Amino acid sequence: MEVIIRPSAESAAELTARLIQKAIMEKPELVLGLATGHTMEKVYDKLVEIHKSEGLDFSLCTTFNLDEYIGITHRNKSSYWFYMNKHLFTRINIDLRNTHLPNGMAEDYTAESEKYEQMIKEVEGIDFQLLGIGKSGHIGFNEPLSALQSRTREKALSPVTIKQNSKYFDPPESMPKRAFTMGIGTILDAKRIVLLATGKKKAEIIAKAVEGPVTSMISATALQLHPKTTVIVDEDAASNLKEQEYYRWIFENEPEWEQFK
Ligand code: PGA
Numbered sequence: 001m002e003v004i005i006r007p008s009a010e011s012a013a014e015l016t017a018r019l020i021q022k023a024i025m026e027k028p029e030l031v032l033g034l035a036t037g038h039t040m041e042k043v044y045d046k047l048v049e050i051h052k053s054e055g056l057d058f059s060l061c062t063t064f065n066l067d068e069y070i071g072i073t074h075r076n077k078s079s080y081w082f083y084m085n086k087h088l089f090t091r092i093n094i095d096l097r098n099t100h101l102p103n104g105m106a107e108d109y110t111a112e113s114e115k116y117e118q119m120i121k122e123v124e125g126i127d128f129q130l131l132g133i134g135k136s137g138h139i140g141f142n143e144p145l146s147a148l149q150s151r152t153r154e155k156a157l158s159p160v161t162i163k164q165n166s167k168y169f170d171p172p173e174s175m176p177k178r179a180f181t182m183g184i185g186t187i188l189d190a191k192r193i194v195l196l197a198t199g200k201k202k203a204e205i206i207a208k209a210v211e212g213p214v215t216s217m218i219s220a221t222a223l224q225l226h227p228k229t230t231v232i233v234d235e236d237a238a239s240n241l242k243e244q245e246y247y248r249w250i251f252e253n254e255p256e257w258e259q260f261k
Contacts, residue, residue, distance in 0.1 A: 001210065001223060001224055001226070001229045001230075001231060002229075002230050002231070002247070002250055002254075003210055003230075003231045003232075003233065003238075003241065003243075003247040003250075004230060004231070004232045004233070004247065004250070004251050004257070005233055005234070005235065005238045005241075005244065005247055005248055005251065006232065006233070006234055006235075007234070007235060008234055008235070009039075009042065009198035009199065009234045009236075010042065011234070012196060012198050012232050012233060012234045012237075013039075013042035013043045013045075013046055013196065013198070014042075014046050015232055015260055016043045016046075016130070016194055016196045016232055017043050017046035017047050017050060018050075018260055019128075019194055019230070019260075020032070020043075020047060020128065020130070020194075021047070021050055021054075021056050023127065023128045023192070024056060024057070024058065024061060025056075027127060028057060028059075028060045028061070029060040029061065029062070030060075030061050030062075030127050030128060031061075031062045031063075031064070031120075031123050031124070031125065031126050031127045031128075032061055032062070032063045032064075032126070032127065032128050032129075032130070033063070033064050033065075033066065033126040033128065033129035033130060033131075033182075033187070033190055034063050034064070034065045034066070034084065034088075034130055035065070035066050035130050035131050035132045035140075036065065036066075036067075036080045036083045036084065036132075037132040037134075039132045039196055039197065039198055039199075040087070040130070040132060040196070041087055043130070043196065044087040044088040044091075045087075047088065047092065048088070048091040048092060051091070051092045051093070056092075057093065058092045058093050058094040059093050059094065059095060061094055061098065062098040062099075062100070062123055063084075063089075063094070063098065063099045063100060064100045064101075064116075064119070064120055064126060064182075065080055065084060065100065065101040065102075066131070066139075066140035066141070066181060066182050066187075067080065067101075067102065067140045067141045067179050067180060067181040067182065068080045068081065068101045068102040068103070068104040068179060068180050069104050069175075069176040069178075069179050070104050070109075070154060070176050070178040070179055070180060071104060071105070071176045071178070072104050072105075072176060073104070073105055078168045078169045078170075078175070079104060080101055081101050081104075084099065084101065100116070100119060102116050102152070102180035102181075103180075104176075104179075104180065106180075109153070109154040109180070110153075112180060113151070113152040113153045113154065113180060114152075116152045116180070116182070117151055117152050117186065120186065125189055125190065125191065126189065126190040126191070127190070127191050127192065128190070128191070128192050128193075128194070129187055129190035129192070129193045129194070130194055130196070131187070131193060131194065131195040131196070131220075131223075132195070132196060132197065133195060133197050133202060133205060133206065133209060133220050134160070134161055134164060134205075135160050135161075135164055135201065135202070135205055136158045136160040136161050136164075136205075136218075137205050137208065137209060137217070137218030137219055137220050137221070138158075138161060138219050138220070139184070139187060139195070139219050139220050139222075139223070140181040140182050140183075140184075140187060140219075141155050141157060141161070141179040141180075141181035142155065142181055142183065142184050142187075142219035143155055143156070143157060143158040143161060143219070144158060144216070144217045144218070144219070145216050145217065146183070146184055146216060146219045147183070147184065147185075147216060148184050148185070148214075148216055148219075148222045148225075149183070149184065149185040150183030150184050150185055150186075151182075151183040151185050151186050152180065152181065152182050152183055152186055153180070153181070153183060154178055154179065154180050154181075155178065155179055155180075155181050156177060156178055157176075157177055157178065157179060162175060162177065184219050184222045187222075188222060188223075188225060188226050190226075191228065192228045192229075192230075193223060193226055193228065193229040193230070194229075194230050194231075194232060195209075195220065195223065195229065195230070195231045195232070196232045196233075197231070197232075197233050197237045198233065198234040198236065198237050199234070199236050199237055200236040200237070200239065202233075202236075202237040203236060203237055203238070203239045203240040204240055205218070205220070206231070206233055206237050206238070206240065206241065207240035207241055207242070208221070209221055209223070209231075210224075210231055210241060211241060211242055211243065
């Protein structure tokens with residue numbers, strides 16, 4: 001794992017978007033794992049801007065989102081399907097048939113989960129997985145005690161997550177209490193992972209996720225087991241990290257980062 005600290009939420013999101021751009025330019029038929037949430041909106045805005053100003057071509061890309069609420073339809077403005085179409089898919093030249101999210105209205109949870117895993121397998125896995133992190137430490141909706149080898153399944157949402165996300169539902173009590181999510185094992189199979197976290201509210205959980213012991217109580221700690229994970233944070237989200245000096249040295253000195261300065 002490596003940690004990159006950027007001065008602001010904007011520059012952290014821009015770096016994330018630039019890494020996605022580079023991955024698509026190197027492999028136009030990239031299989032991209034996507035995340036939702038407030039943090040990602042800046043990344044998607046930046047990707048749209050790069051698509052418009054620099055012609056970044058998504059036409060051969062395939063996407064798989066991490067998760068979707070159970071029991072709400074695509075038309076529900078709080079569904080992740082709606083979020084993705086609003087913030088990204090309808091603003092770039094991706095073929096919508098190549099965009100995938102779990103079907104939150106599926107009645108057979110096991111069949112839907114297995115189908116999602118199978119679809120990922122058919123395209124030979126995810127090349128680049130984008131992640132946010134919740135205050136519960138979740139990646140996707142892998143709430144505390146998610147098995148570190150878990151695969152796509154339905155998961156009950158934790159009280160912390162319900163508190164964090166119910167503001168996106170009207171009324172807040174209508175927020176579903178369950179979701180489909182890729183498992184931690186599914187996420188760890190991605191060839192490259194980038195986790196983005198910004199803001200003071202994420203400082204405590206980022207310190208635990210990056211520098212704390214690996215535990216199923218904080219699913220993001222499992223990323224420490226992955227050979228190519230980059231955690232991108234702004235100064236606020238980095239503020240509780242102990243080894244900041246080392247992380248800053250990496251960005252300044254490692255050749256990989258030269259082109260992003
Ligand atoms: P946020 O959500 O970007 O809205 O903070 C992140 C997450 O819960 O994974």
